[in-house]
Amino acid sequence: MKISVIIPVYNAENYVTQAVESALQFDEVFEVILVEDKSPDNALEVCRNLENKYERVKLFQHPDKENHGAGASRNLGIEKATGDFIAFLDADDYYLPNRFDAEKKLFENQEVDAVYGALGVHYYSEKAKEQYEPLFGDRLTTVYKKHDPEDVFPGLLNMKGSFGLFSIDGLTIRRKPLLEKIQPVFKTHLRLHQDTEFLLRSSYYLRFHPGILDKAIAMRGVHESNRITQVDSNKKxxxxxxxxxxxxxxxxxxxxxxxxxxxxxxxxxxxxxxxxxxxxxxxxxxxxxxxxxxxxxxxxxxxxxxxxxxxxx
Structure with a gap:
Protein backbone atom coordinates (compact mmCIF):
# COMPACT_ATOMS: atom_id res chain seq x y z
CA MET A 1 0.00 0.00 0.00
CA LYS A 2 1.13 3.54 -0.77
CA ILE A 3 -0.98 5.91 1.31
CA SER A 4 -1.02 9.69 0.98
CA VAL A 5 -2.13 11.30 4.26
CA ILE A 6 -3.61 14.75 3.73
CA ILE A 7 -3.55 17.24 6.61
CA PRO A 8 -5.12 20.71 6.23
CA VAL A 9 -3.38 23.06 8.64
CA TYR A 10 -5.00 26.11 10.20
CA ASN A 11 -4.15 27.59 13.60
CA ALA A 12 -2.59 24.32 14.76
CA GLU A 13 1.03 25.10 15.60
CA ASN A 14 0.71 23.26 18.92
CA TYR A 15 -0.72 20.07 17.44
CA VAL A 16 0.44 19.50 13.85
CA THR A 17 3.77 17.89 14.83
CA GLN A 18 1.95 15.17 16.74
CA ALA A 19 -0.43 14.64 13.80
CA VAL A 20 2.42 14.30 11.30
CA GLU A 21 4.50 11.98 13.44
CA SER A 22 1.47 9.79 14.17
CA ALA A 23 1.13 9.26 10.39
CA LEU A 24 4.84 8.70 9.78
CA GLN A 25 4.90 5.70 12.15
CA PHE A 26 3.46 3.58 9.33
CA ASP A 27 5.57 2.13 6.53
CA GLU A 28 2.41 2.17 4.37
CA VAL A 29 2.31 5.97 4.53
CA PHE A 30 4.11 6.99 1.36
CA GLU A 31 3.77 10.73 1.98
CA VAL A 32 2.23 13.22 4.38
CA ILE A 33 0.86 16.26 2.56
CA LEU A 34 0.47 19.42 4.63
CA VAL A 35 -1.68 22.19 3.17
CA GLU A 36 -1.13 25.32 5.23
CA ASP A 37 -4.17 27.60 4.99
CA LYS A 38 -2.85 31.03 6.05
CA SER A 39 -2.83 30.31 9.76
CA PRO A 40 -2.83 33.28 12.15
CA ASP A 41 -0.34 31.49 14.40
CA ASN A 42 3.13 30.06 13.74
CA ALA A 43 1.84 26.91 12.01
CA LEU A 44 3.54 27.69 8.68
CA GLU A 45 7.00 27.76 10.27
CA VAL A 46 6.27 24.53 12.15
CA CYS A 47 5.22 22.91 8.87
CA ARG A 48 8.41 24.10 7.16
CA ASN A 49 10.46 22.55 9.93
CA LEU A 50 8.58 19.27 9.56
CA GLU A 51 9.17 19.25 5.80
CA ASN A 52 12.89 19.83 6.36
CA LYS A 53 13.08 17.15 9.05
CA TYR A 54 11.14 14.35 7.34
CA GLU A 55 11.66 13.20 3.76
CA ARG A 56 8.07 11.97 3.43
CA VAL A 57 6.50 15.32 4.45
CA LYS A 58 5.50 17.71 1.67
CA LEU A 59 4.25 21.24 2.33
CA PHE A 60 1.91 23.22 0.09
CA GLN A 61 -0.06 26.45 0.27
CA HIS A 62 -2.84 27.75 -1.94
CA PRO A 63 -1.47 29.60 -5.00
CA ASP A 64 -2.55 32.99 -3.62
CA LYS A 65 -1.38 32.01 -0.10
CA GLU A 66 -4.79 33.04 1.28
CA ASN A 67 -7.23 31.18 3.53
CA HIS A 68 -9.65 28.94 1.64
CA GLY A 69 -10.98 26.55 4.28
CA ALA A 70 -10.57 22.86 5.04
CA GLY A 71 -12.46 21.64 1.96
CA ALA A 72 -10.32 23.56 -0.52
CA SER A 73 -7.18 22.55 1.38
CA ARG A 74 -8.10 18.86 1.21
CA ASN A 75 -8.85 19.23 -2.51
CA LEU A 76 -5.40 20.72 -3.07
CA GLY A 77 -3.86 17.89 -1.07
CA ILE A 78 -5.66 15.30 -3.21
CA GLU A 79 -4.46 17.08 -6.34
CA LYS A 80 -0.84 16.86 -5.12
CA ALA A 81 -1.11 13.28 -3.82
CA THR A 82 0.73 10.49 -5.65
CA GLY A 83 -0.18 7.50 -3.46
CA ASP A 84 -2.65 4.80 -4.47
CA PHE A 85 -4.75 5.50 -1.38
CA ILE A 86 -5.87 8.68 0.36
CA ALA A 87 -6.29 9.08 4.11
CA PHE A 88 -7.29 12.25 5.92
CA LEU A 89 -6.20 13.69 9.24
CA ASP A 90 -7.04 16.99 10.90
CA ALA A 91 -4.00 18.87 12.20
CA ASP A 92 -5.13 18.65 15.84
CA ASP A 93 -6.00 14.93 15.65
CA TYR A 94 -3.72 11.90 15.49
CA TYR A 95 -3.57 8.27 14.40
CA LEU A 96 -3.22 5.27 16.71
CA PRO A 97 -0.89 2.31 15.99
CA ASN A 98 -3.78 0.17 14.66
CA ARG A 99 -4.86 2.81 12.12
CA PHE A 100 -4.32 0.71 9.00
CA ASP A 101 -4.54 -2.83 10.42
CA ALA A 102 -7.89 -3.64 8.80
CA GLU A 103 -7.12 -1.69 5.62
CA LYS A 104 -4.04 -3.77 4.75
CA LYS A 105 -6.21 -6.89 4.50
CA LEU A 106 -9.43 -5.42 3.11
CA PHE A 107 -7.82 -3.54 0.23
CA GLU A 108 -6.46 -6.82 -1.16
CA ASN A 109 -9.99 -7.06 -2.60
CA GLN A 110 -10.06 -4.71 -5.61
CA GLU A 111 -13.83 -4.20 -5.19
CA VAL A 112 -13.27 -2.37 -1.90
CA ASP A 113 -13.19 1.37 -2.63
CA ALA A 114 -12.98 2.66 0.94
CA VAL A 115 -12.61 1.46 4.52
CA TYR A 116 -13.84 3.29 7.62
CA GLY A 117 -13.13 2.85 11.33
CA ALA A 118 -13.86 4.30 14.77
CA LEU A 119 -12.67 7.62 16.21
CA GLY A 120 -11.90 8.24 19.87
CA VAL A 121 -11.66 11.46 21.89
CA HIS A 122 -8.63 13.08 23.49
CA TYR A 123 -8.98 16.24 25.60
CA TYR A 124 -5.85 18.37 25.46
CA SER A 125 -6.63 20.11 28.75
CA GLU A 126 -8.88 19.89 31.77
CA LYS A 127 -10.58 23.09 30.65
CA ALA A 128 -11.38 21.56 27.26
CA LYS A 129 -12.70 18.42 28.95
CA GLU A 130 -14.89 20.43 31.30
CA GLN A 131 -16.22 22.53 28.44
CA TYR A 132 -16.81 19.85 25.81
CA GLU A 133 -17.24 16.53 27.63
CA PRO A 134 -21.05 16.93 27.56
CA LEU A 135 -20.77 17.03 23.75
CA PHE A 136 -18.31 14.19 23.12
CA GLY A 137 -17.97 12.31 26.40
CA ASP A 138 -15.55 9.40 26.05
CA ARG A 139 -17.66 7.78 23.33
CA LEU A 140 -16.42 6.34 20.09
CA THR A 141 -17.61 7.97 16.88
CA THR A 142 -18.40 4.75 15.09
CA VAL A 143 -20.90 2.66 13.15
CA TYR A 144 -22.53 0.28 15.60
CA LYS A 145 -22.27 -2.92 13.57
CA LYS A 146 -20.80 -4.08 10.28
CA HIS A 147 -22.96 -3.21 7.27
CA ASP A 148 -22.82 -4.13 3.61
CA PRO A 149 -21.56 -1.28 1.38
CA GLU A 150 -25.01 -0.68 -0.13
CA ASP A 151 -26.38 0.10 3.34
CA VAL A 152 -23.84 2.81 4.22
CA PHE A 153 -25.44 5.66 2.26
CA PRO A 154 -28.99 5.16 3.62
CA GLY A 155 -27.47 4.47 7.04
CA LEU A 156 -25.72 7.85 7.10
CA LEU A 157 -29.06 9.39 6.12
CA ASN A 158 -30.63 7.85 9.26
CA MET A 159 -32.83 5.56 7.16
CA LYS A 160 -31.48 2.37 8.77
CA GLY A 161 -32.38 2.98 12.38
CA SER A 162 -29.44 3.12 14.79
CA PHE A 163 -26.54 3.21 12.34
CA GLY A 164 -23.94 5.51 13.91
CA LEU A 165 -21.31 7.76 12.32
CA PHE A 166 -17.71 7.71 11.19
CA SER A 167 -15.21 10.50 10.65
CA ILE A 168 -12.95 11.14 7.67
CA ASP A 169 -10.04 10.75 10.13
CA GLY A 170 -10.97 7.05 10.09
CA LEU A 171 -11.50 6.80 6.32
CA THR A 172 -9.04 5.41 3.76
CA ILE A 173 -10.06 5.55 0.11
CA ARG A 174 -8.64 4.45 -3.23
CA ARG A 175 -7.44 7.50 -5.12
CA LYS A 176 -8.47 6.33 -8.61
CA PRO A 177 -12.22 5.79 -8.03
CA LEU A 178 -12.28 8.88 -5.81
CA LEU A 179 -11.05 11.07 -8.66
CA GLU A 180 -13.12 9.28 -11.30
CA LYS A 181 -16.49 9.33 -9.51
CA ILE A 182 -16.43 12.16 -6.94
CA GLN A 183 -16.05 15.61 -8.49
CA PRO A 184 -15.64 17.99 -6.88
CA VAL A 185 -14.33 15.97 -3.95
CA PHE A 186 -15.08 18.58 -1.27
CA LYS A 187 -17.56 21.40 -1.83
CA THR A 188 -15.45 24.48 -1.12
CA HIS A 189 -18.37 26.86 -0.52
CA LEU A 190 -19.31 24.81 2.57
CA ARG A 191 -16.99 26.16 5.26
CA LEU A 192 -18.43 23.71 7.82
CA HIS A 193 -19.75 20.16 7.39
CA GLN A 194 -18.08 19.81 3.99
CA ASP A 195 -16.70 16.50 5.29
CA THR A 196 -20.21 15.25 6.12
CA GLU A 197 -21.46 16.20 2.65
CA PHE A 198 -18.46 14.42 1.11
CA LEU A 199 -19.12 11.24 3.12
CA LEU A 200 -22.78 11.18 2.10
CA ARG A 201 -22.09 11.75 -1.59
CA SER A 202 -19.09 9.44 -1.85
CA SER A 203 -20.79 6.59 0.05
CA TYR A 204 -23.48 6.62 -2.66
CA TYR A 205 -21.00 6.21 -5.55
CA LEU A 206 -18.30 4.08 -3.88
CA ARG A 207 -18.23 0.82 -1.94
CA PHE A 208 -17.50 1.63 1.72
CA HIS A 209 -16.48 -1.34 3.90
CA PRO A 210 -16.23 -1.47 7.70
CA GLY A 211 -12.81 -1.78 9.30
CA ILE A 212 -12.25 -1.66 13.07
CA LEU A 213 -15.45 -0.38 14.67
CA ASP A 214 -15.17 -1.45 18.33
CA LYS A 215 -12.04 0.54 19.23
CA ALA A 216 -10.48 3.77 18.07
CA ILE A 217 -8.00 3.87 15.19
CA ALA A 218 -7.57 7.66 15.47
CA MET A 219 -8.24 10.32 18.07
CA ARG A 220 -10.18 13.56 17.85
CA GLY A 221 -8.18 16.24 19.63
CA VAL A 222 -10.48 18.56 21.59
CA HIS A 223 -9.20 21.94 22.78
CA GLU A 224 -10.63 25.36 23.54
CA SER A 225 -9.76 26.92 20.19
CA ASN A 226 -11.11 24.11 18.01
CA ARG A 227 -13.44 25.89 15.55
CA ILE A 228 -15.78 23.03 14.68
CA THR A 229 -16.04 22.01 18.35
CA GLN A 230 -17.14 25.53 19.28
CA VAL A 231 -19.80 25.49 16.56
CA ASP A 232 -21.09 22.01 17.46
CA SER A 233 -21.45 22.99 21.12
CA ASN A 234 -23.44 26.14 20.33
CA LYS A 235 -27.21 25.70 20.43
CA LYS A 236 -27.96 28.29 17.74
Whole structure:
Protein backbone atom coordinates (compact mmCIF):
# COMPACT_ATOMS: atom_id res chain seq x y z
CA MET A 1 0.00 0.00 0.00
CA LYS A 2 1.13 3.54 -0.77
CA ILE A 3 -0.98 5.91 1.31
CA SER A 4 -1.02 9.69 0.98
CA VAL A 5 -2.13 11.30 4.26
CA ILE A 6 -3.61 14.75 3.73
CA ILE A 7 -3.55 17.24 6.61
CA PRO A 8 -5.12 20.71 6.23
CA VAL A 9 -3.38 23.06 8.64
CA TYR A 10 -5.00 26.11 10.20
CA ASN A 11 -4.15 27.59 13.60
CA ALA A 12 -2.59 24.32 14.76
CA GLU A 13 1.03 25.10 15.60
CA ASN A 14 0.71 23.26 18.92
CA TYR A 15 -0.72 20.07 17.44
CA VAL A 16 0.44 19.50 13.85
CA THR A 17 3.77 17.89 14.83
CA GLN A 18 1.95 15.17 16.74
CA ALA A 19 -0.43 14.64 13.80
CA VAL A 20 2.42 14.30 11.30
CA GLU A 21 4.50 11.98 13.44
CA SER A 22 1.47 9.79 14.17
CA ALA A 23 1.13 9.26 10.39
CA LEU A 24 4.84 8.70 9.78
CA GLN A 25 4.90 5.70 12.15
CA PHE A 26 3.46 3.58 9.33
CA ASP A 27 5.57 2.13 6.53
CA GLU A 28 2.41 2.17 4.37
CA VAL A 29 2.31 5.97 4.53
CA PHE A 30 4.11 6.99 1.36
CA GLU A 31 3.77 10.73 1.98
CA VAL A 32 2.23 13.22 4.38
CA ILE A 33 0.86 16.26 2.56
CA LEU A 34 0.47 19.42 4.63
CA VAL A 35 -1.68 22.19 3.17
CA GLU A 36 -1.13 25.32 5.23
CA ASP A 37 -4.17 27.60 4.99
CA LYS A 38 -2.85 31.03 6.05
CA SER A 39 -2.83 30.31 9.76
CA PRO A 40 -2.83 33.28 12.15
CA ASP A 41 -0.34 31.49 14.40
CA ASN A 42 3.13 30.06 13.74
CA ALA A 43 1.84 26.91 12.01
CA LEU A 44 3.54 27.69 8.68
CA GLU A 45 7.00 27.76 10.27
CA VAL A 46 6.27 24.53 12.15
CA CYS A 47 5.22 22.91 8.87
CA ARG A 48 8.41 24.10 7.16
CA ASN A 49 10.46 22.55 9.93
CA LEU A 50 8.58 19.27 9.56
CA GLU A 51 9.17 19.25 5.80
CA ASN A 52 12.89 19.83 6.36
CA LYS A 53 13.08 17.15 9.05
CA TYR A 54 11.14 14.35 7.34
CA GLU A 55 11.66 13.20 3.76
CA ARG A 56 8.07 11.97 3.43
CA VAL A 57 6.50 15.32 4.45
CA LYS A 58 5.50 17.71 1.67
CA LEU A 59 4.25 21.24 2.33
CA PHE A 60 1.91 23.22 0.09
CA GLN A 61 -0.06 26.45 0.27
CA HIS A 62 -2.84 27.75 -1.94
CA PRO A 63 -1.47 29.60 -5.00
CA ASP A 64 -2.55 32.99 -3.62
CA LYS A 65 -1.38 32.01 -0.10
CA GLU A 66 -4.79 33.04 1.28
CA ASN A 67 -7.23 31.18 3.53
CA HIS A 68 -9.65 28.94 1.64
CA GLY A 69 -10.98 26.55 4.28
CA ALA A 70 -10.57 22.86 5.04
CA GLY A 71 -12.46 21.64 1.96
CA ALA A 72 -10.32 23.56 -0.52
CA SER A 73 -7.18 22.55 1.38
CA ARG A 74 -8.10 18.86 1.21
CA ASN A 75 -8.85 19.23 -2.51
CA LEU A 76 -5.40 20.72 -3.07
CA GLY A 77 -3.86 17.89 -1.07
CA ILE A 78 -5.66 15.30 -3.21
CA GLU A 79 -4.46 17.08 -6.34
CA LYS A 80 -0.84 16.86 -5.12
CA ALA A 81 -1.11 13.28 -3.82
CA THR A 82 0.73 10.49 -5.65
CA GLY A 83 -0.18 7.50 -3.46
CA ASP A 84 -2.65 4.80 -4.47
CA PHE A 85 -4.75 5.50 -1.38
CA ILE A 86 -5.87 8.68 0.36
CA ALA A 87 -6.29 9.08 4.11
CA PHE A 88 -7.29 12.25 5.92
CA LEU A 89 -6.20 13.69 9.24
CA ASP A 90 -7.04 16.99 10.90
CA ALA A 91 -4.00 18.87 12.20
CA ASP A 92 -5.13 18.65 15.84
CA ASP A 93 -6.00 14.93 15.65
CA TYR A 94 -3.72 11.90 15.49
CA TYR A 95 -3.57 8.27 14.40
CA LEU A 96 -3.22 5.27 16.71
CA PRO A 97 -0.89 2.31 15.99
CA ASN A 98 -3.78 0.17 14.66
CA ARG A 99 -4.86 2.81 12.12
CA PHE A 100 -4.32 0.71 9.00
CA ASP A 101 -4.54 -2.83 10.42
CA ALA A 102 -7.89 -3.64 8.80
CA GLU A 103 -7.12 -1.69 5.62
CA LYS A 104 -4.04 -3.77 4.75
CA LYS A 105 -6.21 -6.89 4.50
CA LEU A 106 -9.43 -5.42 3.11
CA PHE A 107 -7.82 -3.54 0.23
CA GLU A 108 -6.46 -6.82 -1.16
CA ASN A 109 -9.99 -7.06 -2.60
CA GLN A 110 -10.06 -4.71 -5.61
CA GLU A 111 -13.83 -4.20 -5.19
CA VAL A 112 -13.27 -2.37 -1.90
CA ASP A 113 -13.19 1.37 -2.63
CA ALA A 114 -12.98 2.66 0.94
CA VAL A 115 -12.61 1.46 4.52
CA TYR A 116 -13.84 3.29 7.62
CA GLY A 117 -13.13 2.85 11.33
CA ALA A 118 -13.86 4.30 14.77
CA LEU A 119 -12.67 7.62 16.21
CA GLY A 120 -11.90 8.24 19.87
CA VAL A 121 -11.66 11.46 21.89
CA HIS A 122 -8.63 13.08 23.49
CA TYR A 123 -8.98 16.24 25.60
CA TYR A 124 -5.85 18.37 25.46
CA SER A 125 -6.63 20.11 28.75
CA GLU A 126 -8.88 19.89 31.77
CA LYS A 127 -10.58 23.09 30.65
CA ALA A 128 -11.38 21.56 27.26
CA LYS A 129 -12.70 18.42 28.95
CA GLU A 130 -14.89 20.43 31.30
CA GLN A 131 -16.22 22.53 28.44
CA TYR A 132 -16.81 19.85 25.81
CA GLU A 133 -17.24 16.53 27.63
CA PRO A 134 -21.05 16.93 27.56
CA LEU A 135 -20.77 17.03 23.75
CA PHE A 136 -18.31 14.19 23.12
CA GLY A 137 -17.97 12.31 26.40
CA ASP A 138 -15.55 9.40 26.05
CA ARG A 139 -17.66 7.78 23.33
CA LEU A 140 -16.42 6.34 20.09
CA THR A 141 -17.61 7.97 16.88
CA THR A 142 -18.40 4.75 15.09
CA VAL A 143 -20.90 2.66 13.15
CA TYR A 144 -22.53 0.28 15.60
CA LYS A 145 -22.27 -2.92 13.57
CA LYS A 146 -20.80 -4.08 10.28
CA HIS A 147 -22.96 -3.21 7.27
CA ASP A 148 -22.82 -4.13 3.61
CA PRO A 149 -21.56 -1.28 1.38
CA GLU A 150 -25.01 -0.68 -0.13
CA ASP A 151 -26.38 0.10 3.34
CA VAL A 152 -23.84 2.81 4.22
CA PHE A 153 -25.44 5.66 2.26
CA PRO A 154 -28.99 5.16 3.62
CA GLY A 155 -27.47 4.47 7.04
CA LEU A 156 -25.72 7.85 7.10
CA LEU A 157 -29.06 9.39 6.12
CA ASN A 158 -30.63 7.85 9.26
CA MET A 159 -32.83 5.56 7.16
CA LYS A 160 -31.48 2.37 8.77
CA GLY A 161 -32.38 2.98 12.38
CA SER A 162 -29.44 3.12 14.79
CA PHE A 163 -26.54 3.21 12.34
CA GLY A 164 -23.94 5.51 13.91
CA LEU A 165 -21.31 7.76 12.32
CA PHE A 166 -17.71 7.71 11.19
CA SER A 167 -15.21 10.50 10.65
CA ILE A 168 -12.95 11.14 7.67
CA ASP A 169 -10.04 10.75 10.13
CA GLY A 170 -10.97 7.05 10.09
CA LEU A 171 -11.50 6.80 6.32
CA THR A 172 -9.04 5.41 3.76
CA ILE A 173 -10.06 5.55 0.11
CA ARG A 174 -8.64 4.45 -3.23
CA ARG A 175 -7.44 7.50 -5.12
CA LYS A 176 -8.47 6.33 -8.61
CA PRO A 177 -12.22 5.79 -8.03
CA LEU A 178 -12.28 8.88 -5.81
CA LEU A 179 -11.05 11.07 -8.66
CA GLU A 180 -13.12 9.28 -11.30
CA LYS A 181 -16.49 9.33 -9.51
CA ILE A 182 -16.43 12.16 -6.94
CA GLN A 183 -16.05 15.61 -8.49
CA PRO A 184 -15.64 17.99 -6.88
CA VAL A 185 -14.33 15.97 -3.95
CA PHE A 186 -15.08 18.58 -1.27
CA LYS A 187 -17.56 21.40 -1.83
CA THR A 188 -15.45 24.48 -1.12
CA HIS A 189 -18.37 26.86 -0.52
CA LEU A 190 -19.31 24.81 2.57
CA ARG A 191 -16.99 26.16 5.26
CA LEU A 192 -18.43 23.71 7.82
CA HIS A 193 -19.75 20.16 7.39
CA GLN A 194 -18.08 19.81 3.99
CA ASP A 195 -16.70 16.50 5.29
CA THR A 196 -20.21 15.25 6.12
CA GLU A 197 -21.46 16.20 2.65
CA PHE A 198 -18.46 14.42 1.11
CA LEU A 199 -19.12 11.24 3.12
CA LEU A 200 -22.78 11.18 2.10
CA ARG A 201 -22.09 11.75 -1.59
CA SER A 202 -19.09 9.44 -1.85
CA SER A 203 -20.79 6.59 0.05
CA TYR A 204 -23.48 6.62 -2.66
CA TYR A 205 -21.00 6.21 -5.55
CA LEU A 206 -18.30 4.08 -3.88
CA ARG A 207 -18.23 0.82 -1.94
CA PHE A 208 -17.50 1.63 1.72
CA HIS A 209 -16.48 -1.34 3.90
CA PRO A 210 -16.23 -1.47 7.70
CA GLY A 211 -12.81 -1.78 9.30
CA ILE A 212 -12.25 -1.66 13.07
CA LEU A 213 -15.45 -0.38 14.67
CA ASP A 214 -15.17 -1.45 18.33
CA LYS A 215 -12.04 0.54 19.23
CA ALA A 216 -10.48 3.77 18.07
CA ILE A 217 -8.00 3.87 15.19
CA ALA A 218 -7.57 7.66 15.47
CA MET A 219 -8.24 10.32 18.07
CA ARG A 220 -10.18 13.56 17.85
CA GLY A 221 -8.18 16.24 19.63
CA VAL A 222 -10.48 18.56 21.59
CA HIS A 223 -9.20 21.94 22.78
CA GLU A 224 -10.63 25.36 23.54
CA SER A 225 -9.76 26.92 20.19
CA ASN A 226 -11.11 24.11 18.01
CA ARG A 227 -13.44 25.89 15.55
CA ILE A 228 -15.78 23.03 14.68
CA THR A 229 -16.04 22.01 18.35
CA GLN A 230 -17.14 25.53 19.28
CA VAL A 231 -19.80 25.49 16.56
CA ASP A 232 -21.09 22.01 17.46
CA SER A 233 -21.45 22.99 21.12
CA ASN A 234 -23.44 26.14 20.33
CA LYS A 235 -27.21 25.70 20.43
CA LYS A 236 -27.96 28.29 17.74
CA UNK A 237 -25.23 27.98 15.14
CA UNK A 238 -25.55 24.23 14.40
CA UNK A 239 -29.02 24.66 12.85
CA UNK A 240 -27.71 27.36 10.48
CA UNK A 241 -24.84 25.21 9.28
CA UNK A 242 -27.09 22.15 9.07
CA UNK A 243 -29.50 24.03 6.82
CA UNK A 244 -26.62 24.79 4.45
CA UNK A 245 -25.44 21.18 4.57
CA UNK A 246 -28.84 19.66 3.81
CA UNK A 247 -29.58 22.26 1.16
CA UNK A 248 -26.44 21.10 -0.64
CA UNK A 249 -27.28 17.41 -0.17
CA UNK A 250 -30.83 18.01 -1.42
CA UNK A 251 -29.54 19.91 -4.46
CA UNK A 252 -27.21 17.04 -5.33
CA UNK A 253 -29.89 14.38 -4.78
CA UNK A 254 -32.33 16.18 -7.07
CA UNK A 255 -29.68 16.31 -9.81
CA UNK A 256 -28.83 12.59 -9.55
CA UNK A 257 -31.47 10.61 -11.51
CA UNK A 258 -30.41 7.21 -10.17
CA UNK A 259 -31.19 7.98 -6.51
CA UNK A 260 -34.42 6.20 -5.53
CA UNK A 261 -37.48 8.37 -5.00
CA UNK A 262 -37.93 7.42 -1.33
CA UNK A 263 -34.37 8.53 -0.55
CA UNK A 264 -34.87 11.83 -2.37
CA UNK A 265 -38.03 12.44 -0.35
CA UNK A 266 -36.22 11.64 2.90
CA UNK A 267 -33.42 14.09 2.05
CA UNK A 268 -35.91 16.82 1.10
CA UNK A 269 -37.79 16.35 4.35
CA UNK A 270 -34.60 16.47 6.40
CA UNK A 271 -33.71 19.73 4.67
CA UNK A 272 -37.19 21.13 5.40
CA UNK A 273 -36.93 20.12 9.05
CA UNK A 274 -33.69 22.04 9.50
CA UNK A 275 -35.13 25.04 7.64
CA UNK A 276 -38.02 25.12 10.09
CA UNK A 277 -35.71 24.68 13.09
CA UNK A 278 -33.61 27.65 11.94
CA UNK A 279 -36.56 29.98 11.31
CA UNK A 280 -37.79 32.78 13.55
CA UNK A 281 -40.58 31.82 15.95
CA UNK A 282 -43.30 33.37 13.78
CA UNK A 283 -41.97 31.82 10.59
CA UNK A 284 -41.65 28.42 12.28
CA UNK A 285 -45.38 28.22 12.92
CA UNK A 286 -46.13 29.32 9.36
CA UNK A 287 -43.85 26.65 7.91
CA UNK A 288 -45.19 23.98 10.28
CA UNK A 289 -48.77 24.86 9.26
CA UNK A 290 -47.81 24.82 5.58
CA UNK A 291 -46.31 21.34 5.76
CA UNK A 292 -49.12 20.02 7.95
CA UNK A 293 -51.53 21.01 5.17
CA UNK A 294 -49.47 20.26 2.06
CA UNK A 295 -47.09 17.54 3.23
CA UNK A 296 -48.04 16.08 6.59
CA UNK A 297 -45.41 13.34 6.34
CA UNK A 298 -42.68 15.93 5.94
CA UNK A 299 -43.35 17.71 9.23
CA UNK A 300 -44.13 14.39 10.95
CA UNK A 301 -40.74 12.99 9.93
CA UNK A 302 -39.13 16.16 11.27
CA UNK A 303 -40.91 15.95 14.63
CA UNK A 304 -39.63 12.39 15.04
CA UNK A 305 -36.05 13.62 14.55
CA UNK A 306 -34.46 14.43 17.92
CA UNK A 307 -32.00 16.93 16.41
CA UNK A 308 -34.87 18.79 14.79
CA UNK A 309 -36.90 18.81 18.02
CA UNK A 310 -33.93 20.05 20.04
CA UNK A 311 -33.51 22.99 17.67
CA UNK A 312 -37.21 23.71 17.10
CA UNK A 313 -37.67 26.48 19.69
Missing amino acids: KPSITRVMLWKEVNKWAESEPAIPKDIKIHIKRTHRSWEIANSSVGKKWGMILKYLITDYKSIRSGLYNINFRNNLF
